[in-house]
Amino acid sequence: MTATSSPHTYTIKEAAALTGLPASTLRYYESVGVIAPVGRGETSMHRVYTDGDMNLLVGVACLAATGMSVSDMRRYVANGALGAAAADEQIQLLEERAERLAAEARLIKIRQQYVKIKIEFWRATAAGDDTEVARLTAAARDLAQKIKPVK
Amino acid sequence: MTATSSPHTYTIKEAAALTGLPASTLRYYESVGVIAPVGRGETSMHRVYTDGDMNLLVGVACLAATGMSVSDMRRYVANGALGAAAADEQIQLLEERAERLAAEARLIKIRQQYVKIKIEFWRATAAGDDTEVARLTAAARDLAQKIKPVK
DNA sequence: GTAAAAACTTCAAGTACTTTAAGTCAACGG
DNA sequence: CCGTTGACTTAAAGTACTTGAAGTTTTTAC
Numbered sequence: 001m002t003a004t005s006s007p008h009t010y011t012i013k014e015a016a017a018l019t020g021l022p023a024s025t026l027r028y029y030e031s032v033g034v035i036a037p038v039g040r041g042e043t044s045m046h047r048v049y050t051d052g053d054m055n056l057l058v059g060v061a062c063l064a065a066t067g068m069s070v071s072d073m074r075r076y077v078a079n080g081a082l083g084a085a086a087a088d089e090q091i092q093l094l095e096e097r098a099e100r101l102a103a104e105a106r107l108i109k110i111r112q113q114y115v116k117i118k119i120e121f122w123r124a125t126a127a128g129d130d131t132e133v134a135r136l137t138a139a140a141r142d143l144a145q146k147i148k149p150v151k
Numbered sequence: 152m153t154a155t156s157s158p159h160t161y162t163i164k165e166a167a168a169l170t171g172l173p174a175s176t177l178r179y180y181e182s183v184g185v186i187a188p189v190g191r192g193e194t195s196m197h198r199v200y201t202d203g204d205m206n207l208l209v210g211v212a213c214l215a216a217t218g219m220s221v222s223d224m225r226r227y228v229a230n231g232a233l234g235a236a237a238a239d240e241q242i243q244l245l246e247e248r249a250e251r252l253a254a255e256a257r258l259i260k261i262r263q264q265y266v267k268i269k270i271e272f273w274r275a276t277a278a279g280d281d282t283e284v285a286r287l288t289a290a291a292r293d294l295a296q297k298i299k300p301v302k
Numbered sequence: 303g304t305a306a307a308a309a310c311t312t313c314a315a316g317t318a319c320t321t322t323a324a325g326t327c328a329a330c331g332g
Numbered sequence: 333c334c335g336t337t338g339a340c341t342t343a344a345a346g347t348a349c350t351t352g353a354a355g356t357t358t359t360t361a362c
Contacts, residue, residue, distance in 0.1 A: 013339075024320060027341090032318090044327055046340055059291070066262050070318065087277035094270045101263050105256065111171050112252050118209055119245045126238040137159065137202055144165040164309075174310090175350055183348090195357055196311050221348070 010049040018054060019061040026057070034060060034073045056080075066097040114143055161200040169205065170212040177208070185211060185224045206241075207233055213244040216251055265294050 016023040026047075029035050035056060038047045049057070056077065063073050076093050079086035117140050124132035167174040177198075180186050186207060189198045200208070210233035214224050227233065232240060268291050275283035 011339080022320080023340090025318090028319060031342095041327095041340095044340075045342090046327080055292075062262070062265050065258075066266060084276045084279070087273040090273045091270055094266050094273070098263065098266045098270070101259055101266065105259050105263075107168065107171070108252055108256050108259065110168065112249065112256070114169050114209070115245050115249045115252060118206070119242055119249070121206075122238045122241045122245070125235060126242075140169070140202070140205070141159055141161075144161060144169060162309080173350080176348090178312090179349060192310095192357090197309085197357075198311090 008051055010054060012047050012049070015047075015049040015054065015057060019057045021057070021061050021064070029060065029070075029073075032070055032074070034070060034077060063097070067100060068093070068097060110143065114140060117143065159202045161205060163198050163200070166198075166200045166205060166208060170208045172208070172212050172215065180211065180221075180224075183221055183225070185221060185228060206235075210241055210244060213248045216248060261294060265291065268294065 010018070012023045012026055015026055019026070021029075030038060030047075035053070038049055038053055040046060041048055059080075060073060060077065063076060068076070072093055076090060079090050117136055121133065121136040121140070124136060161169070163174045163177055166172075166177060170177070172180075181189060181198075186204075189200060189204055191197060192199055207228070211224060211228065214227060219227070231237070268287055272284060272287040272291065275287060
């Protein structure tokens with residue numbers, strides 16, 4: 001490795017591009033304590049993101065994408081600093097995410113079926129095929145019944 | 152119940168599941184005038200969604216999914232652009248929605264993998280298995296790369 | 303039947319960003 | 333050196349839901 005360090009740093013714009021989070025959201029997460037205050041430029045007030053910051057932020061972006069709340073993200077990140085001691089709680093937070101994702105996947109399948117039926121419905125409507133329109137309307141209604149067992 | 156009539160109506164919960172919009176959002180859209188006030192039960196105050204309401208709402212859900220603002224949705228619906236006469240446009244919207252749902256399903260699978268890896272990561276951390284921790288850290292990073300382009 | 307549970311209602315307050323306003327700082331052309 | 337362009341800063345206001353509380357109604361279970 002060359003020399004002491006490759007202290008590669010990123011501007012907020014680069015950090016936004018790499019995490020997929022808007023710059024405004026990065027500032028927001030910092031302001032509400034999801035992440036610790038980021039370092040600033042010597043002369044300017046501009047935020048300077050390190051590789052370590054970027055690693056953390058990529059993880060935070062993933063959690064945000066699973067719908068984790070800001071307060072849970074705050075907990076999760078704080079626990080991350082604690083290391084192995086907090087493993088149990090981390091696992092619990094993650095298992096809640098897994099459950100939510102599974103439920104979401106089930107609903108998406110139903111919606112895909114529903115959208116498919118509706119496309120056929122509008123084609124039949126445009127074609128003036130009243131019989132088919134009635135059949136598809138009933139099919140859509142049947143799909144509603146499938147929702148109940150999902151609970 | 153005798154089969155004299157098939158009312159083809161939906162509760163707010165069914166409407167929510169089929170449109171993909173939460174019940175609270177359906178009420179909200181009604182309150183801010185994106186959709187006209189929905190019919191109510193004879194004896195109760197409960198909303199009763201007809202097939203016509205559902206067709207409109209599915210269209211609205213498509214618009215919402217593409218990030219259209221509430222004020223634009225209001226104007227769009229008021230213009231009748233989501234009426235029965237606009238079957239072609241409905242189909243166009245629904246096909247975009249089908250694509251979006253497919254993309255969402257893919258994304259959810261990736262997120263499920265990410266959460267799974269993170270759970271394993273914390274289990275390995277708790278067990279002090281440094282080799283496994285390193286492997287899972289790398290796996291999480293690889294997966295993060297897959298998520299970026301989708302967003 | 304009656305009684306508990308689940309689903310619905312409104313309204314107010316909360317959440318998670320997002321945008322806007324007003325200003326600072328750094329780089330480039332003239 | 334000076335002006336202008338553009339990225340950055342904070343703070344406050346705005347947007348689009350979301351949740352909670354308190355109270356009906358409908359469904360379920362005995």
